[in-house]
Amino acid sequence: MAANLLSDQDVIGQLPPWLQHWLELERFHLHRADRYQDRSRDPGFEVRYLPQHAAAFRLPCFWVPRRSLQVYGRQTAAGELDFFAGSGADERVLIPIHPSAIDHYRTFLADAGAEDAAKRGQCIWALPTSSTRTLLVWQDQAPQTAVFVKTSLHSPLFGDRRLLAKSVGRSVGLSGLVQGEREELPDALSCLREPVGFAPRSSPELGGAVIRSIPPHIKQGHIRVAPLFSLLGGDGDRVPLLLTLLERSGMQPLQWLEQVLCAPFARLWAELSLGRGLILEAHGQDLLLQLTPDLAAVRGFLYRDFEGLQVDWELRRQRGWPTPANMPHDWSWRETYDSWNYPLSDLVWYKWWISLFNYLRLVLFEVETSLREWHDGGLVRGPKCGEGELTMLFSRHLFAAIERQFNQSPGAPYDVLGSLNRFLIQLKQLRRASMQGPPGGAIDRG
Structure with a gap:
């Protein structure tokens, strides 16, 4: 047909x-x-x-x-x-x-x-x-x-x-x-x-x-939805959405990005990954923004595609959240729920690595690159975004969110994108220490 x-x-x-x-x-x-x-x-x-x-x-x-x-x-x-x-x-x-x-x-x-x-x-x-x-x-x-x-x-x-x-x-x-x-x-x-x-x-x-x-x-039309990639995409008569949102906000680009993409997602990532054991596939296609109908304000994130969601089952068990009974296709548990079926993909640090790399490199780094190009072309004003400035902004908020989550400082912030393996070693140590307490032990939700 x-x-x-x-x-x-x-x-x-x-x-x-x-x-x-x-x-x-x-x-x-x-x-x-x-x-x-x-x-x-x-x-x-x-x-x-x-x-x-x-x-x-x-x-x-x-x-x-x-x-x-x-x-x-x-x-x-x-x-x-x-x-x-x-x-x-x-x-x-x-x-x-x-x-x-x-x-x-x-x-x-x-x-x-x-x-x-x-x-x-x-x-x-x-x-x-x-x-x-x-x-x-x-x-x-x-x-x-x-x-x-x-x-x-x-x-x-x-x-x-x-x-x-x-x-x-x-x-x-x-x-x-x-x-x-x-x-x-x-x-x-x-x-x-x-x-x-x-x-x-x-x-x-x-x-x-x-x-x-x-x-x-x-x-019901109360919210408009925009995939993160659409912030940068568009040609001809179709203007990248980020330029429209910046114009309507009246804010400097880095200020807007810190308040929309850096601080909120750092908190969200820490709360979900380290507090609930839910690790998002955080690239520009699966993450979307929820916007007011006039595009003047952001009302949070929208996630799609549960095939890409990863789970820290060990942390969830330690926190006292039982795995639901009779999950679909659970007779093949590891292949269905615990792994992408290639080397390392069932290890929690690798799940973190994929999630953070997707967001840092495929979202924030791309935004940062576009901002500099737009600045050179006169499309945005204000201070020019330096190399690594946006990923460093996100990293500072991520360190703060992790400190709230574990009640323990992970140390002085550094750009996680440039030192991702180092960061994940620290994170794994904090996770291990937090899980040595009794099941359901308290975590500061911030």
Whole structure:
């Protein structure tokens, strides 16, 4: 089946303005997209499915008997596009398939007795986000049904992007864990829940899909959302979002960045990683800002993609937080929840390393570099940002947050980006000392 690609802006016009704004940032404010879209890996991949080129297209979806699938979690949000129909032996699940991958699924769909949703009169639209395989999906003329769907890609252009059963289970399981503790987590963080996912049972190598819900405060238009990469991305008539936010704030660039990206995230990282054992994949795609509708103020961070979340299970056990029973795919615990399945990836210091390197190098260093370029071009005013100045600002706040967390000074601050291994050795020592007390021992939450 070939996807029916359209350029008709009336399709996108079905979406509310706040969602159009979000998807515009996702598609047209990419930063250094060439790093992640190396077409030499797959010259035959249709570029029309890349976010910066794609128009809205009809998404191939098929009703598949539930018995033919591994299904994890359940759909609970009212009004969303419904992925389940019928009950008991007749229950069917709506499987979305990325149009570039449809040929891989033909045998499975035929063997399972799948029915093309289009033959039932369903028209389901899709737009790609910055992650080509993750799509905004909604029923025609019903934008209130919109959800994000993370599909499986079979193109070497992006590496292996199939959602195998363990990946689906991990996403749904960790989303449920965080949702269950939501009242105890910092107010500065919201998450896009991943309540349900599915993968083919008889052909597990194909990969499945994960459904990602949109929180009510965003659906109601109270908050606008911007991925961190969109602060820097944009060309032509599309101005990098950071320039707009700086203009509306009236603040000096370093002052704004310290108050938005440095101090708040340093506190958040320490509270989550060292207080709760939850380690974010903190790069510019998975971390987003929550903004007021007029873009004049920031209301915290938004996190997406629970497949990338890492967990310090040992710290959690010591603090007295039991692992939830019957987590999806928990029969293969280490491969599903404790590791990325390559060397060192199940060690807590390495999980910290990935998280902090992502934020320091792929977010703050890139912001710092752009600021200097913009200053030279006359786009920003005030003192020019020095090399390492922004990462050092963040490091000072991170040292202060760690001191509050452990009630013990980690010493004089230094630029963590330039001495990441040294910093993690210190951090591991502080963690070990804090865990020598009784289970549930007090930690200063700051």
